[in-house]
Amino acid sequence: MNDMNTTQHTSQQYNHELEEARSKLMTMGGLVESQVTNAIKALLDRDSALGEKVAYSDHEINAMEIMLDEHCAEIIARRQPAASDLRLLITIIKVITDLERIGDEAEKVGRYAVEMAETPTYGDLHNALRHLGEHVKVMLSDTLDVLGRLDVAQAMQVVRNDQQVDEEFDSITRQLYTRMLEDPRNIKDSLNVTWCARSLERVGDHCKNICEYVIYLVKGKDVRHTNIESIRETLLGE
Amino acid sequence: MNDMNTTQHTSQQYNHELEEARSKLMTMGGLVESQVTNAIKALLDRDSALGEKVAYSDHEINAMEIMLDEHCAEIIARRQPAASDLRLLITIIKVITDLERIGDEAEKVGRYAVEMAETPTYGDLHNALRHLGEHVKVMLSDTLDVLGRLDVAQAMQVVRNDQQVDEEFDSITRQLYTRMLEDPRNIKDSLNVTWCARSLERVGDHCKNICEYVIYLVKGKDVRHTNIESIRETLLGE
Amino acid sequence: MSTLGILLTLTVLAAFSYYIGRKRSLALATPVKRGGNDLHSLPSYYGYLVVIWAIIPALLVFALWSSLEKPLLTSSMMSHLPAEYQSKSADELSLTTNRILNMAKDPTQLATAEPVFKAAAEDYQQMQSTSQTIKTLLVLALAIAGVFIGLRHVKPKTRARNQVERVLQFIMIGCASIAILTTVGIVFSVLFESYRFFGQVPATDFLFGTHWSPQTALRADQAGSSGSFGAIPLFVGTLLISAIALLIAVPLGLMSAIYLSEYAGPKLRAYAKPAMEILAGIPTVVYGFFAALTVAPFIRELGESIGLSVASESALAAGVVMGIMIIPFMSSLSDDVINAVPQAMRDGSYGMGATKSETIKQVILPAALPGIVGAFLLAASRAIGETMIVVMAAGLAANLTINPLEAVTTVTVQIVTLLTGDQEFDSAKTLAAFALGLSLFIVTLILNVVALHIVRKYREQYD
């Protein structure tokens, strides 16, 4: 976290306010990460208690989102930030939306985990889900790293990873489809698993978004909705 | 659109810039609305051409998002807005993210529409889908109204409507589940329909988010993650 | 034509040349868009340009001619006098010259004059009228030629404004230089005569002698040999009177200034300030009268009533009145200086809870100190150079004393005494006045330069 101390303003108060915004962001990120981890754990371990805990913890993240939003708005109103400070605040405003949505997805997964706690087995799906979950967890943790260190190279890596998550998700849906066809009794479970996978995939999407914002923050260039190659070109080919 | 002319700054240029941001926002909203409408139409009419068009038009919305983001950042950097102006800009920054995601959902629906164009019939689902689609379309159009007129009462209405959309979505999933159980051959279609319904439901969620932002803009109070009753209380019970 | 006539004609010519110069420029101009034209300068500048051509050379010649006319004509006239007159001493020669010149001016004298002088005077009259005619013709011709030359310069491309402005600037430089000329004049006149004085009386005697009695030099045929010109008593007398004056003026003036600028309400200020100004505007001769006829007798009587013997022209009387005279001077200088201290500084001090007198004593006065010192020095210079009060109220006898109740004399008194009445320009007595003038000038010069330097440095600090 100390890595994030970029502020050398004449105004210590300003430094402090920006620092606070960033540290709150990291706290929120940590909270979101633990929610996601717990949700995945609950899902894979069929731990309905954990799932319930996840589902009931979402409000903390929501509260943090509102608080951070207000904090950023206040800084903008009081400090008239420009250049990198402004980009930082706008990025935070954007990032927290995504973090909150990741929290929402975790909550959903948590709910499904409760619902599916009774399901005896997912068969192959368990592995696939675990794989996807691991992947998403790594991605999320990388994303938080990116946020903490504002590391553009890593951010690009995360953006790239999102494609893999998408592919894994596709493969899971195909497996699920097959599974449903095999035995209609599986349909309900499979649907639930699908939703979970979908949520995890969306977590990956959000991570990608966050990394794109970080690239904007550091580079001052908006790289959203651009493919990875042109991003690299943009950043290196100047 | 003329309703939105709230700016009476000494600086005409500032007025103009804010006005431009708002009008671009409305343009983007209009674009998103037509994408959603077209996507639903393509889905219901099995119009693969239209579906494809929707899928390929998403980049316009993406481009607008980036442009608006930059525009707002520029205004903040150059004008140091405060109070309602600042809330407006932050709201726009938030809203466009949601609009863009609505666009994404429309794109997805468009893709599914192409895929499902060959499906002979959805049976009852057609109605249910149409119903959901109508509902979402109305909700979106109301949301754009809310954006245009900054009408808090209507915004609360939209927030309330989101619950209905959620319920409808639940009912559709139940129907689909039944349908899949009935005939495993329907599974693929049903899954697709599920995804579409899911997307539409998410459009509703985004609309709700947008309306919450508008309430924040007008009232200066953040009402996210609060239930509708407490919102009403907050706004009226002062 | 008389001098006045020439000047009037030139004025008329100037008006005329302005008119045609301006007109001509407009005639030559080519209009361009928006009411403008291709003239380099505004038309009036072309008018002024022609005026300059017409007037300046003519005026220069006129001035030169007029200043040289008299000496040249006189020497020419004198050279025509018979040799016997020319061989006389310089003094007598100049006397003769004056007589002849007076005759030339006054027909009644001319009628009764001796033939030799009459001839000379008539000769002079003749030459003078010829000279006048030539001068008139030359000046007018030059002026008219100037008009034509000026008109030839009227072209759209001529930088009329720049040229006119350059001429103006030269005129202004000339005017400013008069200050230097004045100083040079003072220094030269005083130095030159003093040099002659020190040729007769050694400088050391003058500067360190303690006995002053220039009257002895009046005795005929003894030019400058035996008079005593020891100026020390004068210097001491001057210092004594000045010291008394400053002792009165400085505290009163300074405190008045402080009270007026810091304490007095607008009402008191509205009355007290003009009163002070009146005190400052009263001519020194009035103070002298007051000192001689009112204060001196009063002091003497006062002294007598308490058993002191006071001279009727005591240093005290002159000093006191001079002090009164300097009060407003000191007070207005101090007032300026105190007002130059920024209000912000007062606010700062009040804002910390200082009382008014604390603010004045600890902030304003220290801040204004250099200015006040400068004011003091200027007041001293003024006291030393003051003439009329001491001429009228102080004595003539050069006593070497520092008793304020006795009569002393001052440098200025002696200058006036030596230079009024009958004078001979070569006598040591007359020249001594210039030597005294020189010392006075040097002392006041030093005081002034130092004071002005201090004041200027002080002003710069708050500008």
Added chain:
Amino acid sequence: MSTTTERVKATLGKRYAREKRFRFYGLASIALSILFLVILLADIIGKGYPAFTSTYIKLDVQLDAQTLGVTADSTPEQLRTANYNAVIQNSLNTLIPGVTERKEKKALKDLVSGDAKYELQRMVADDPTLIGTNQSVWVLADDDIDTYYKGNIDRTLPESDRRIKDFQLVWLDKLEADGRIESQFNSIFFTRGDSREPEEAGILSALIGSFYTLLVTLALSFPIGVAAALYLEEFAPKNNFWVDLIEVNINNLAAVPSIVFGLLGLAVFIQLFGVPRSAPLVGGLVLTLMTLPTIIIAARAALRAVPPSIREGALGIGASKTQTVFQNVLPLAMPGILTGTIIGMAQALGETAPLLMIGMIAFIMDVPSSVTSPSTVLPVQIYLWSDSPERAFVERTSAAIMVLLTFLVSMNLLAVILRKRFERRW
């Protein structure tokens, strides 16, 4: 908090006492200064106001042709030289009969001023037909009589200590009883030149002399002063040796004792250039040099008070330096310059010492006719009179001072009004 408050409170009493004392010193200084002014003015006015009246004696004169030795047909030259003295003598003899002693006879004749015969002369010259008639004429009394009637000779003093002897007092009492003595406005004071006789002395020639002198001074010093100030303040290069020299010179000249200027005038104007002595021209030249620094300094201050933003504004529009200065700066500075000029002129009007040096100290009876005719000026006149022992001259000196002060005060008032009227705060 409490420590500060208490410690401050502890010092307050002493501090306020000091404050009061200080304030008192200031007020006392002002009071004293003003007291001096009041005493001075009261003294002058007290001494001077009687001079505005003169004592007149009414004589019944017989303008008989025989005594006068002229007739109504005589030439003006003859009328001028007629024996008016005898007429007056006769008339006095009639009034106070029985004066035989030589000394008393002379005293009787001296009851009236020497001006009396000129009074008759003027009457007759105006109207020759008066010859042969009896006229009742108010003639000027002698200055001693005048002084007596103004109460400045104490009857109670021993006879030897006063200028009017007992027998004269008897005459005067008689004349007064006859209503033949009266105090009238002293118009002579304003219409005549200097005179050895106090009762005939006036200030007109000095006034006119002052007027010419000031005229010369103004005509020279104003344009030169303004031009010099403009150059120094607006055009002169900064940090230039010559300009600095000029500046030092001007500031120094302002403080050089005036008498030194007199020396300059004497040595340079009179001896070197041969300008006529005692003339307003040379006086004006000397005073010009004296007032120039005052005017230049005032003009520079006025110019400096015009904010630089005005110059920048004009320059920024494309006015040349000269245009800027003459069109924008000078008009704004003009009230200040005029104020300075008036004050300079007032100084010049009151200046005495340098004029003594250039011989304007002469005894001038005639009103000067031009700037080159010999003349004196008012302050010098005051100086001259103040040296005269007669009580009547003291009176007249004070009166002349009052006239001079009136002029000075009006000029200063004009300056003040000008300053107030056009004062501009930037």
Added chain:
Amino acid sequence: MTEATIDMTTTALPKTNTVTSGGREEFAHTISGTIGKPYLDGKDAKFFCRGVNVFYAGEKQAIFDVNMDIGKNEVIAMIGPSGCGKSTFLRCLNRMNDTIPGCRVTGDLKLDGEDIHDREQDPVLLRARVGMVFQKPNPFPKSIYDNVAYGPRLHGLAANRSELDEIVESSLRKAGLFNEVKDRLQAPGTGLSGGQQQRLCIARTIAVSPEVILMDEPTSALDPIATATIEELIDELRASFTICIVTHSMQQAARISQRTAYFHLGYLVELNDTKTVFTNPQHQLTENYITGRFG
């Protein structure tokens, strides 16, 4: 409050914005009492102002019925257009208005419960307790040391030289100037840069240990860098002093204050948490001023 709230609701909504277009005077009638949080619970109030009116010579009223509390250890900023009376009000708080002839103050103005404008109240004592820093840095023409020592000497706050040294050093330290000037305490204070001069003036004020420091546009004569330093200093001083600052720049008010008072035509229109004033002002006049809608 209800009235004000309604006003806010209607005008903040764009629909009714035809109303807002008329310029600021249109809202003048809506100034009835101060919106926001003008009062503290009372226990923490340093200054207690009720119904304060200020008149200048000729009965021109400059301040109308101002009510506010000023808390301990807070920075309260006063903003508003030129001539709104913010400076006049500030100068009431330590009776600097006394130095303006013809200026009259009415109403209840209390410092720690003592009436400020009471006859018994000594302005010298008051000003020792309520220090003031001015627009233009105005160090005395003395050494840096003597500048700071001026107040303590004046009020006899130091018993001996070493105590005085201590006061001077600690004041300079608090003003963040000690390190910059410690080697030249005997150099004249006027030789410092503008920003340093202003900090010297603050040090000078602190040296008397006042309870409150009033600042009248303390940075308007300084460049942005010096301004930032002073703002930073103000933030640090808040720990020990109550600070009231009048500023031209609303951004500055936003940056440094906890509460912001908006004055308009002599009225205190709104006094609220700075955050609220700048993100969500309660009165339309405040909103207009903050957002640059001046009519």
Added chain:
Amino acid sequence: MTEATIDMTTTALPKTNTVTSGGREEFAHTISGTIGKPYLDGKDAKFFCRGVNVFYAGEKQAIFDVNMDIGKNEVIAMIGPSGCGKSTFLRCLNRMNDTIPGCRVTGDLKLDGEDIHDREQDPVLLRARVGMVFQKPNPFPKSIYDNVAYGPRLHGLAANRSELDEIVESSLRKAGLFNEVKDRLQAPGTGLSGGQQQRLCIARTIAVSPEVILMDEPTSALDPIATATIEELIDELRASFTICIVTHSMQQAARISQRTAYFHLGYLVELNDTKTVFTNPQHQLTENYITGRFG
């Protein structure tokens, strides 16, 4: 550019931020040439400045090797800390530096291809083409009408009274002042409010139909409301004039200019689109200044 870019990349990344903490002087060595877009294609350049150096008396150099183009109809703002040379550079553009004794300008400075500092170039003519508005409103103490008519009269721009009337009216209109003063054109210009005075000065400048208007901190003496009006006016004037403005307030630069030049210690560090300067400055020094990191 390459070097600069590398610099930006490394310093903008927080990882390397130990480098940024040292204060601004540390970057002075990185000023080598101007970053951003100092040059226009040339066709639209009104001013063409290459290698401009300014020395004050005593060879103190105030401006070092400044290169920039100033385009037609653009508002270019110059910002930077006090003493950075921005005003000095501005005053080169119409040779107002001539009025400072000992000031010497070298390098290539062209207005429409004509050398500004050429001996042949008449500064009077130049200043008619390049008008200037100053920090303190400085209307002449004449009537409003005469203030505006001053320039046209000076340069003989009006053939007769009605033409002059027309110029005066249109200038006042352009300066947005006509409606406020049309009933009192003969009233003295000094009687207007500060903001009106400054607009009068602008009208006066416009009346000569200059091609360029230089403004030296035109609002630093005005309150926020008057400032906003002037800023609005500047924006309108852009249609007809090239405007170079020096400003103390970077926010103002941000609001009104198309391009912004950042000066530092006499160097032109960065000249870029205003948007870029304020959202994504290219040089670390600019970034530090813009974001309030002054070292």
